[in-house]
Amino acid sequence: MKKESRKVIIAGNWKMNMTPKAAAETAAKTAELTAGKNGCEVVLCVPFVDIAAAMEATKGTNVKIGAQNVHFEKKGAFTGEIAADMLVECGVEYVIVGHSERRQYFGETDTTVNLRTKAALDAGMKVILCLGEVLAERQAGITEEIVAMQTKLDLAGIPADQIANVIIAYEPVWAIGTGLTATPEQAEEVCALIRATVAKLYGDAVAEAMTIQYGGSMNDGNAAELLSKVNVDGGLIGGASLVPEKFAKIVDAAQA
Ligand code: PGA
Secondary structure (H helix, E strand, O other), X not given: OOHHHOOOEEEEEOOOOOOHHHHHHHHHHHHHHHOOOOOOEEEEEOOHXXXXXXXXXXXXXXXXXXXXXXXOOOOOOOOOOOEHHHHHHOOOOEEEEOOHHHXXXXXXXXXXXXXXXXXXXXXXXXXXXXXXXXXXXXXXXOHHHHHHHHHHHHHOOOOHHHHHHEEEEEOOHHHOOOOOOOOHHHHHHHHHHHHHXXXXXXXXXXXXXXXXXXXXXXXXXXXXXXXXXXOOOEEEEOHHHHOHHHHHHHHHHOOO
């Protein structure tokens, strides 16, 4: 399978930004500016409380609304958490799992990331599974080992027939929100390594079909070059996704 036949996904990660009112306006504007851009899937992963407003504002458009996390238990005494079924009933199709900010600030580990991924897949959602090395790991020359290990641990026990619903986002932690972007060559190198690791686990066909995104200070200026790489099938975009005009330009860059 060639890159052209893989699904390209441009996903915004709004993080902890936008009240429901702002979410409705921004999502509607994003839909307006990306209308007819069918060369990629367009997703906005919004705060939980914005889901309904963003969903309503993008009804009938090509923008899909996603969430930023999901808990692994079906229900119960887990104050502050959200279960997969709750998201599904709200119409959520995509959910981010394992974002580095969750790992860094909220104590998530590969074990919990794996459990959350399984819960989301079992509920029928598509998972944007984030992984990537921190600066000290890159400087120590162990990026390959770290990323391969995360890929294996985060996918552990997930059956091959569910892998079509997993998108991996390679997000070098040192590039997130810092303005430092991985070079297109660095992004390509690690996305290729992730694909090779998936191939070892699930075979070449599954790996070739998987959408692997790059994330970390992707913007309207650098997206085209990053997305031109053979193993980079889209982007997970934080800061630039908050500005519809910038995000739409990234979507444009993915049309080629
Ligand atoms: P950034 O965030 O684009 O602001 O670097 C990316 C992400 O955290 O997914």
